[in-house]
Amino acid sequence: MKVDIHAVNFNIDRKLVDFIQEKLDKLEKYYDKVVASDVYLKLENTSDKENKTVEIKIHVPGDEILVKKTSKSFEEAIDSAASSAERMLVKRKEKIRMFS
Template identity: 60%
Template sequence: MKVNTQAVNFNANPELLNFVQERMNKLDTYFDKVIKSDVFLKVENTSGKENKVFEARVSVPGDSFVVKKQCKSFEEGADIAIASLERQLKKRKEKLRAHL
């Protein structure tokens, strides 16, 4: 799957980009008709420790899913957000099977 990753307000290192790509590729096992996915990594200027925002938009035929998580690290945010996307894609696939 092609993942378009954008880092906002900072330069992302290649290890972080590879981590996001690998985690997003696992979504193909749950729903194989993913058209594209966009990931936005943002650092907010707040005094709190949870200033990293991971936002993912996954487009499937007829719908798109958006998940936004704010955590201490991008890896933690990615894990939580992608787990949420997995649940949404499973639910979508079950609905499509029920209509067949």
């Protein structure tokens, strides 16, 4: 799956890129019609410890799945966003099965 990673106003290191790619590649096991995904990493300007926001936009035929999570670290946010996306993809697959 093609994954585009956009780091807003900061540079991203290779380890984080590999981590994101690995997490999103696993999503294809749950729904094989995923076309591509965009990942946006943002640092929020708050004094709050949970200031790292991850938005994952997954492109599937005829629709987009959007997941947004904020956490203390990007890894944690990506982890939780990927598991939310996984549940949404499984739900979508079951719904399509029911109607076909």
